[in-house]
Amino acid sequence: MVDYYEVLGVARSASAEDIKRSYRKLARQLHPDVNGGDKDAENRFKLVTEAYDTLSDPEKRRQYDLYGSSSGAGGDPFGGGPFQPNFTDIFQTVFGQGFGGQEAPGPRRGEDMETAVNLTFEEAVFGCQKEISLKMPTTCPTCNGSGAKVGTSPTVCAQCQGSGSVKRVTQSFLGRMVTTMTCDVCHGEGKVITDLCPDCRGEGRKTLERHFTIEVPPGADNGLVLRLTGKGAAAPRGGQPGSLYVHVNVAPSERFERQGNDLWMRLPISYVQAALGAQIDFESLDGSETIEVAPGTQPGATVHLKGKGVPVLSGRGRGRGDLIVAMDVQMPKELGEEEEALLRQLAELRGEQVLGHHDHGIFSKLKSAFKP
Ligand SMILES: [Zn+2]
Numbered sequence: 001m002v003d004y005y006e007v008l009g010v011a012r013s014a015s016a017e018d019i020k021r022s023y024r025k026l027a028r029q030l031h032p033d034v035n036g037g038d039k040d041a042e043n044r045f046k047l048v049t050e051a052y053d054t055l056s057d058p059e060k061r062r063q064y065d066l067y068g069s070s071s072g073a074g075g076d077p078f079g080g081g082p083f084q085p086n087f088t089d090i091f092q093t094v095f096g097q098g099f100g101g102q103e104a105p106g107p108r109r110g111e112d113m114e115t116a117v118n119l120t121f122e123e124a125v126f127g128c129q130k131e132i133s134l135k136m137p138t139t140c141p142t143c144n145g146s147g148a149k150v151g152t153s154p155t156v157c158a159q160c161q162g163s164g165s166v167k168r169v170t171q172s173f174l175g176r177m178v179t180t181m182t183c184d185v186c187h188g189e190g191k192v193i194t195d196l197c198p199d200c201r202g203e204g205r206k207t208l209e210r211h212f213t214i215e216v217p218p219g220a221d222n223g224l225v226l227r228l229t230g231k232g233a234a235a236p237r238g239g240q241p242g243s244l245y246v247h248v249n250v251a252p253s254e255r256f257e258r259q260g261n262d263l264w265m266r267l268p269i270s271y272v273q274a275a276l277g278a279q280i281d282f283e284s285l286d287g288s289e290t291i292e293v294a295p296g297t298q299p300g301a302t303v304h305l306k307g308k309g310v311p312v313l314s315g316r317g318r319g320r321g322d323l324i325v326a327m328d329v330q331m332p333k334e335l336g337e338e339e340e341a342l343l344r345q346l347a348e349l350r351g352e353q354v355l356g357h358h359d360h361g362i363f364s365k366l367k368s369a370f371k372p
């Protein structure tokens with residue numbers, strides 16, 4: 001009995017990713033296209049593909065681990081039982097169409113479009129509706145996207161009978177192989193237009209200005225991209241439209257700085273309020289707030305207001321961040337006569353050495369020396 005794990009050179013505990021990686025490596029080395037018909041490489045290629053087919057499918061792998069076969073209890077996978085993997089399918093699933101394949105049949109999908117929306121800080125925090133408009137390929141209003149002249153309709157493609165693809169049978173080392181190719185008459189659309197719509201020249205779409213109302217969720221931030229499925233470019237003649245991606249730009253706030261869902265702000269308070277404590281009114285994002293400044297508050301000290309920050313983006317009602325208020329203790333730049341007298345009294349009381357009243361004349365002179 002052949003051990004599929006040994007064939008792929010992986011441990012029995014290997015992850016799906018390990019198995020795929022190992023198969024890719026081996027299949028590249030052993031693919032007959034690279035080995036010029038070497039029989040030994042061909043057989044090994046079949047074997048690794050078979051091993052991969054079993055081990056890459058969780059259910060088949062479970063069966064194989066239990067019974068030593070992916071087709072139920074007992075049985076030898078090489079005895080020609082019900083298990084007959086399609087080598088081409090498996091190979092193309094792993095490598096895509098790039099390894100000598102063709103493009104998939106069927107109508108083309110419309111392109112994805114991109115645009116940006118500019119929001120104020122508050123719009124981003126609380127969410128909003130925005131009108132945006134941009135030019136993009138749009139279903140032709142004259143022919144309704146069919147590409148056919150009004151009054152005429154596309155006819156079923158004679159080559160593929162409307163299926164959009166043609167089958168080609170070839171003989172290869174794997175036996176009889178059926179390859180599906182895009183029909184080259186209708187390019188996979190299954191229909192042929194005989195009279196073109198004059199408005200879009202048969203494209204079924206034309207570039208027009210489109211308008212959208214977009215819903216920006218609360219908690220949006222720079223770097224957020226909103227995806228509007230099906231709002232991208234129309235496909236030529238009846239395929240799926242693309243998606244519209246809207247990049248969100250948020251203007252900075254003059255008062256708040258955002259850190260994740262928390263907001264920071266500086267609250268200017270006087271040195272007297274910091275020393276004696278105070279109740280201070282200020283505007284948060286939600287409106288008026290009153291904050292308690294404790295006596296002896298130091299510059300930079302913070303007060304946290306729970307739930308006054310930015311709403312959590314994913315999922316409404318999942319709460320909000322905090323507003324963190326940092327105390328910006330301000331020293332007076334100029335003192336009135338009475339204030340100065342009181343402060344001098346305070347300095348004397350605390351036994352602190354300060355400049356005399358006339359000494360700061362030196363600073364005034366220095367300052368005026370630099371004035372133009
Ligand atoms: Zn048209």
Ligand SMILES: [Zn+2]
Pocket residue numbers: 157158159160161162163164165183184185186187188189190191
């Ligand atoms: Zn066709």
